[in-house]
Amino acid sequence: MSIFTKVRNSLFGASQPRNPHSLENLKYLYGVLQRNATISDANRDLLTETLRSISEILIWGDQHDSSVFDYYLEQGLLAYFLDYMRQKNGRFICIQILQTLNILFENIRNETSLYYLLSNNYVNNIILHKFDFSDEEITAYYISFLKTLSLKLNKHSINFFYNERNNEFPLYVEAIKFFNHPETMVRIAVRTLTLNVYKVPDQTMHRFILDCTATEYFSNFVWFIRNHVLDFDNLIRNNRDINNRGQLISSLEEYLDHIHYLQDIFLLNVDSLNNVLKDQLMNRLLIPVYIFSLIKRDKFSRVKDPRIMLDQLSILFLVAEVFLVIHFRPVVEELADIILSADIETVEAIQHRYGEQISYSLPPTALEVCLAKYELNEEGDDNANDSEVSLKVVDINDEDERRQYEGERTRLRSASSANRQTIESNIKPKSLYVSNWTDDEKCRRSKNPMRLSDSQIANRPYFETLIKVLECNENDQLCFYALSVLLTMTTNPCIDSVILESVGLTVKSSDKSFYNVLLVDKLCDILQSATIRDSNIRIVTLSLAISLLKKLVYNEENKISYLSNHNMLRIDQARKQATEDLRQYYPQQELLLDMFEDEYRQTQLNPMRIEYLLKDSCMLFQPTTTPLSGVEFIKRLPSGDIERARRSIRVFFLIRALFLELNSTIETELPLTKPENLFKPNDKLDLNNSDLIACTVHMIERKDRRFLVIDQMQFILIEPDIKRVGWGIVKFCDLMQ
Incomplete structure (x- = not known):
C-alpha cells in the first residue's frame, strides 16, 4: 500500500478500492476532491496524486468503460480543477493540472469521450485563466496543453472552442499571443496550433480569424521575420570566423523555419487568409527589405529612403530561399516579375x-495591444464574467426568445460580413505586374520574347544586379547566391513561363532559341575562369553555373542544343583548358x-542538390582553403597539390560532361574501370597464365585453403575447380583501391 493511500485512509477513514482503474476508484477520488476544496501545504501532495490518478482512470475509461465518462459529466470534475487554479497558492497545482490535462487529452481516442471532456465550457475557462507566464514552467505546460487541444480539432470539435454566438475563440487568440516568445519550442508549438486551426473546414471560424486577428497576427509575424532578418544580416556582416558559426547556424535555421511556416499556411488554400498574408509579406518584407536591398542606396538619389539596407550577400541568400520554399503563385510571380x-x-x-510611406517603415501595432482592444470591445457588448466565457442557452420552444436570438445572430453576421468585405477590399492583390496582365499581353510576350542588350539590361536595375554579380572578381x-536565385526562380513550378521568357530565361520553354545571350555569356565566363590555375571559383559554383546553362540552352527531352556556335566553341576551349590543367x-x-x-x-554517387547547398551556413562565409575548417572539399578552395589535383579532376569531369551532353554524345570512356570487366563471386577463372599464392583464410569456426590471384585491379581469392584442371572458382573479390 502506497504512502498516499495510507494518508488518505488515516485522514478520512475510507478504504480505496483495490482496482485503481475502475468507476469505484473515480468516485473515491471525487470524494477526496470534495473534502479538500482548499489547497494547503498539508494536502498539496495528496491533491497532486489524486489529479494524476483521475486522469489515468479517464484514459482507461475511454477504452474500457463508458460509465466513467458518464460519472465525469455528472459531477463536473473539471470544475474542481478550475477552482484550484484560482486559489492564491495554486502555482504548484496549476503546473500539475496543466500536465494532467495535457496527458489526458493526448491519450483520449474515443470521440465521444473527447466531447464529454470539452462539455460545459470548463476547458475554455481554463484556457482563459490568468496564469503567471513569468514562470517558464507554467508557460511551457500551458502552450503544450493548447497545442494538444489543437490536434483534436475537426469540423465537429471546433464548436467546443469557437463560440459563434459570442464571437470568441480563446484557444486561438490566447495561443497567438506567444508567437514571438523567446523560447523556440513555444514558438514552434504556436505555429503548429495555428496550422491545426486554419485547416479546419469551418467558414464561420475562418471569418472570425479574418475579421478579428488575421491582419494583426500576420503583420506582427512578418515584422518579427523582418527583425530577425536584420539580425541575421548583422551576423553575416560581423562574423567572418568560419570556425565560430554556431550562432549563424541557429539564425539560418530559424529563418528556414519562418519560410516553411509561411509555405505551410499557403498550402492550406484558405484564400481569405492567404490574401492577407500575401499582402503583409509583400508590403512589409519582400518589397521594402528584399527588393530594395538588391541595388545600392545611391543608385537612385532622388528617393529619400530611411530604410536599413541589407548586405548583398544576405539578400541573395534570403531571396533564393523564398523561391526555393514558397510555392504560392501570387507571391512568387509578383516577386519574380519585379526582379526581372x-x-x-x-x-x-x-x-x-x-x-516614403511611413505605414511600411514603422512596425505594426503590437499584437497584444490589438487583441486587448478586441477583448475590451467584446466585453463591452457582453455581460459575461471576466474570467469565463458566457454561453447563452435558448429555449427553442419559446417563440419570442428564439426570434430574438435569430435576429441578433443575423445582425452580428451582417456586421461581420461588412467588416470582412472592407478588409478584403483592402487586401486585394495590387500587383504591378503579372496579376494585371491580360491574356493578350501574356500571348504577346510569349510570341515576342526579348533578346536583351546591355542597354536594355541596364534599364532593369534588379535584373542587372543579378547579371553583374556573376562576375567573380574577388571571390x-x-x-x-546569384546563381541560386536564378535557379530557384526559374525552376519554381508556380512562376509562369511567360514571365521568365520575357527576359530570355528559357528554362521552362521547349524552344530555347531565344535564350538570354548576356546571361549565357556570363555562364561561359565562369566555365573558362574555373579552368585557370588557382581560380577562385569553387566546385559548387561551377556546378550551379553548368546546371543553369543546360536548362537555358538544352532540351533534354528531345536532346537538342540551341547553344550558338560561338558559345559552343568557348565551352570546347574550356574543356581543352581543363584537360591541359589536369x-x-x-x-x-x-x-x-x-x-x-x-x-x-x-560525382556519380553524390549529385549536388541546391536545397542542401543553401542550408549550409559555411557558404555565407568567405571561401576558405583549410580542411581544418570542417568545410566539405567542393565548398572551399583547394589546399596543397593533392587537393589542387582533385579540383582539376572535378572541373574536367563537369565541363567534359557538359560538352558531351550539348553535342548529344554518349559517354563511353568513363569510368575507367568497367563493372562488366571485373570478376564476381562464383565466376570461373583460367589460372594457367596466372601467378598464385597459397594462403589460409581463418574464420570463426573453420579454416579454408584458398589461392590469392595476382591481378592489376582486384584482390581475388579462389579455390580450385575440381571439374576442370587449371581453373578456379572465385570465392571473394574486391577492388584493390
Missing part, C-alpha cells in the same frame, strides 16, 4: 511607394589514377 521586369521608372515608383560568393599532374601525383576513379565515383 521592373525598369528604372517602375523602380522609382516602387521605392517612392514603399520607401565567388555573390556569384554562387595533364600537368600526371608526373607529380603517383596516385592520380586512383584519385581520378574516386572523384568520378563521388
Whole structure:
C-alpha cells in the first residue's frame, strides 16, 4: 500500500478500492476532491496524486468503460480543477493540472469521450485563466496543453472552442499571443496550433480569424521575420570566423523555419487568409527589405529612403530561399516579375511607394495591444464574467426568445460580413505586374520574347544586379547566391513561363532559341575562369553555373542544343583548358589514377542538390582553403597539390560532361574501370597464365585453403575447380583501391 493511500485512509477513514482503474476508484477520488476544496501545504501532495490518478482512470475509461465518462459529466470534475487554479497558492497545482490535462487529452481516442471532456465550457475557462507566464514552467505546460487541444480539432470539435454566438475563440487568440516568445519550442508549438486551426473546414471560424486577428497576427509575424532578418544580416556582416558559426547556424535555421511556416499556411488554400498574408509579406518584407536591398542606396538619389539596407550577400541568400520554399503563385510571380521586369521608372515608383510611406517603415501595432482592444470591445457588448466565457442557452420552444436570438445572430453576421468585405477590399492583390496582365499581353510576350542588350539590361536595375554579380572578381560568393536565385526562380513550378521568357530565361520553354545571350555569356565566363590555375571559383559554383546553362540552352527531352556556335566553341576551349590543367599532374601525383576513379565515383554517387547547398551556413562565409575548417572539399578552395589535383579532376569531369551532353554524345570512356570487366563471386577463372599464392583464410569456426590471384585491379581469392584442371572458382573479390 502506497504512502498516499495510507494518508488518505488515516485522514478520512475510507478504504480505496483495490482496482485503481475502475468507476469505484473515480468516485473515491471525487470524494477526496470534495473534502479538500482548499489547497494547503498539508494536502498539496495528496491533491497532486489524486489529479494524476483521475486522469489515468479517464484514459482507461475511454477504452474500457463508458460509465466513467458518464460519472465525469455528472459531477463536473473539471470544475474542481478550475477552482484550484484560482486559489492564491495554486502555482504548484496549476503546473500539475496543466500536465494532467495535457496527458489526458493526448491519450483520449474515443470521440465521444473527447466531447464529454470539452462539455460545459470548463476547458475554455481554463484556457482563459490568468496564469503567471513569468514562470517558464507554467508557460511551457500551458502552450503544450493548447497545442494538444489543437490536434483534436475537426469540423465537429471546433464548436467546443469557437463560440459563434459570442464571437470568441480563446484557444486561438490566447495561443497567438506567444508567437514571438523567446523560447523556440513555444514558438514552434504556436505555429503548429495555428496550422491545426486554419485547416479546419469551418467558414464561420475562418471569418472570425479574418475579421478579428488575421491582419494583426500576420503583420506582427512578418515584422518579427523582418527583425530577425536584420539580425541575421548583422551576423553575416560581423562574423567572418568560419570556425565560430554556431550562432549563424541557429539564425539560418530559424529563418528556414519562418519560410516553411509561411509555405505551410499557403498550402492550406484558405484564400481569405492567404490574401492577407500575401499582402503583409509583400508590403512589409519582400518589397521594402528584399527588393530594395538588391541595388545600392545611391543608385537612385532622388528617393529619400530611411530604410536599413541589407548586405548583398544576405539578400541573395534570403531571396533564393523564398523561391526555393514558397510555392504560392501570387507571391512568387509578383516577386519574380519585379526582379526581372521592373525598369528604372517602375523602380522609382516602387521605392517612392514603399520607401516614403511611413505605414511600411514603422512596425505594426503590437499584437497584444490589438487583441486587448478586441477583448475590451467584446466585453463591452457582453455581460459575461471576466474570467469565463458566457454561453447563452435558448429555449427553442419559446417563440419570442428564439426570434430574438435569430435576429441578433443575423445582425452580428451582417456586421461581420461588412467588416470582412472592407478588409478584403483592402487586401486585394495590387500587383504591378503579372496579376494585371491580360491574356493578350501574356500571348504577346510569349510570341515576342526579348533578346536583351546591355542597354536594355541596364534599364532593369534588379535584373542587372543579378547579371553583374556573376562576375567573380574577388571571390565567388555573390556569384554562387546569384546563381541560386536564378535557379530557384526559374525552376519554381508556380512562376509562369511567360514571365521568365520575357527576359530570355528559357528554362521552362521547349524552344530555347531565344535564350538570354548576356546571361549565357556570363555562364561561359565562369566555365573558362574555373579552368585557370588557382581560380577562385569553387566546385559548387561551377556546378550551379553548368546546371543553369543546360536548362537555358538544352532540351533534354528531345536532346537538342540551341547553344550558338560561338558559345559552343568557348565551352570546347574550356574543356581543352581543363584537360591541359589536369595533364600537368600526371608526373607529380603517383596516385592520380586512383584519385581520378574516386572523384568520378563521388560525382556519380553524390549529385549536388541546391536545397542542401543553401542550408549550409559555411557558404555565407568567405571561401576558405583549410580542411581544418570542417568545410566539405567542393565548398572551399583547394589546399596543397593533392587537393589542387582533385579540383582539376572535378572541373574536367563537369565541363567534359557538359560538352558531351550539348553535342548529344554518349559517354563511353568513363569510368575507367568497367563493372562488366571485373570478376564476381562464383565466376570461373583460367589460372594457367596466372601467378598464385597459397594462403589460409581463418574464420570463426573453420579454416579454408584458398589461392590469392595476382591481378592489376582486384584482390581475388579462389579455390580450385575440381571439374576442370587449371581453373578456379572465385570465392571473394574486391577492388584493390
